[in-house]
Amino acid sequence: MKHFKIALLIITLCKMTIAQGTAGSGSVLEPRFIVDMPTAGILDHLNYSVDVDFYNSGGVLFGFSIGLLNTLNLGLSYGGINLIGSEKPDWNKLPGMSLKIRPLDETEFFPAIAFGFDSQGREEYIDSLNRYKIKSPGIFLVFSKNFTYAGFLSFHIGSNYSLERADDDKDFNAFIGIEKTLTSFLSLIAEYNLAINDSNNKALGKGNGYLNFALRTSVGNGFTIGINLKDIVKNQNRISIANRTISIEFIGKM
Numbered sequence: 001m002k003h004f005k006i007a008l009l010i011i012t013l014c015k016m017t018i019a020q021g022t023a024g025s026g027s028v029l030e031p032r033f034i035v036d037m038p039t040a041g042i043l044d045h046l047n048y049s050v051d052v053d054f055y056n057s058g059g060v061l062f063g064f065s066i067g068l069l070n071t072l073n074l075g076l077s078y079g080g081i082n083l084i085g086s087e088k089p090d091w092n093k094l095p096g097m098s099l100k101i102r103p104l105d106e107t108e109f110f111p112a113i114a115f116g117f118d119s120q121g122r123e124e125y126i127d128s129l130n131r132y133k134i135k136s137p138g139i140f141l142v143f144s145k146n147f148t149y150a151g152f153l154s155f156h157i158g159s160n161y162s163l164e165r166a167d168d169d170k171d172f173n174a175f176i177g178i179e180k181t182l183t184s185f186l187s188l189i190a191e192y193n194l195a196i197n198d199s200n201n202k203a204l205g206k207g208n209g210y211l212n213f214a215l216r217t218s219v220g221n222g223f224t225i226g227i228n229l230k231d232i233v234k235n236q237n238r239i240s241i242a243n244r245t246i247s248i249e250f251i252g253k254m
Contacts, residue, residue, distance in 0.1 A: 021224030021249060023216035025151035026184035029251050032065070032073075032100075034177030034191040035212040035228055036122050036134055039156045040114035040144035042102045043067030046254045051077070055123050055245040058084035063120070065098065066254075073100045073116075081124045093127065096120025096136065111145035111155075121164065123243075130166035133236065134210065135198055138162035151181035167202040189214040195235060208235040214247075224249040 022031040022041075030041030032049070043049060044067050051063035061079030068074060075098035080091035100116035117139050121132020142158030156177040177191040191212040198205035211233045216226040226247040 020185065021216075021218035021220070021222055021251065023181075023187040023218045023224050023226075024183055024185035025181040027218060029222070031154075031179065031187075031216075034156055034175070034179070034189060035214045035230065036210070037156075037158065037160070037175040037177065037191060037193055038100065038114070038116070038118060038137060038140055038142050039154075039177070040102055040106075040112035040142050042071070042100060042114065043073050043251065044253075045070045048252055048254060049075075050250045050252075052248045053079070053122075053245060054084070054247075056243060057081040057124060058087065059124060060084060061120070061122075063096075071102050074098070075100075075118075075120075077120045090124070092125040092132075093130075094119075106145060111143040113141075113143055115139075115141045119163065129204075131164035133204065134193075134230075135162040135164045135195075138164070151183075152179075153181075154179040162197050165197075167198075167200065167204075169197050169200040169203045171197045171199075173197045185218040187216045189216060198235075205235045206237065208233045210235050222251045224251075 020027040022029045031039055032041040043065060048066045053061040059081040060083040061077060063077035065073055065075035077096040080089055082089050096119045098118040100114055102114040104113040106112035118137040121136035122134035123132060125132050137160040140158055140160035142156060144156045146152050146154045159172060159174050161172050173194060173196045175193045179187050179189045181187050193210040195205045195209045199207040210231050212230040214226050214228045216224055218224050228245045229242040232242045
């Protein structure tokens with residue numbers, strides 16, 4: 001009887017693990033971000049997401065998004081640094097707002113296409129520069145295409161124009177991403193943000209762009225956890241080899 005209970009517990013835990021978030025070949029939910037930059041993924045009508053990102057300096061970013069239509073998502077986010085620890089919290093200057101529209105779904109031969117606006121940058125907000133450490137996407141256009149290859153292999157390519165331009169770098173930007181499912185509940189992601197809009201003399205970047213990796217796993221019905229290694233090429237001349245962050249996502253239905 002004891003062994004039966006242990007076996008039953010193992011099966012239950014396995015089912016909980018395989019229950020899908022947005023990672024893995026068994027997922028029926030679309031990832032909405034590569035790492036920092038958007039995909040063409042979207043929430044279904046009346047689906048909602050709660051997102052929490054943990055980053056350096058005790059930073060936490062909270063986000064909420066909702067699918068108003070099968071082709072339209074709206075989102076709101078807010079956070080700051082020193083929210084974890086003993087220092088006085090330093091909140092972002094303004095909440096972030098996002099809108100994503102997908103006029104064309106993916107077909108066998110053509111990618112999904114989405115465009116929209118996202119004012120939420122990543123990491124801390126720098127008041128003196130009127131920008132986030134990693135600029136917000138701003139106005140964006142992105143294409144996403146999935147292929148069946150030992151699970152799924154997904155490609156994303158997009159362009160964006162950030163409204164964070166106080167550093168006098170007003171260039172259009174581009175980004176690419178790739179996701180490979182490793183198991184039914186695990187995915188490996190790579191993202192390269194060219195950061196063309198973060199490379200002049202007044203900007204924070206050195207012109208190398210931001211190379212990011214993430215490992216995402218579905219840990220329950222609608223739950224996904226991501227472990228991210230960001231700015232691996234040290235575009236902002238970080239002391240460590242990479243900036244390590246954690247993301248938690250839950251997608252539910254109203």
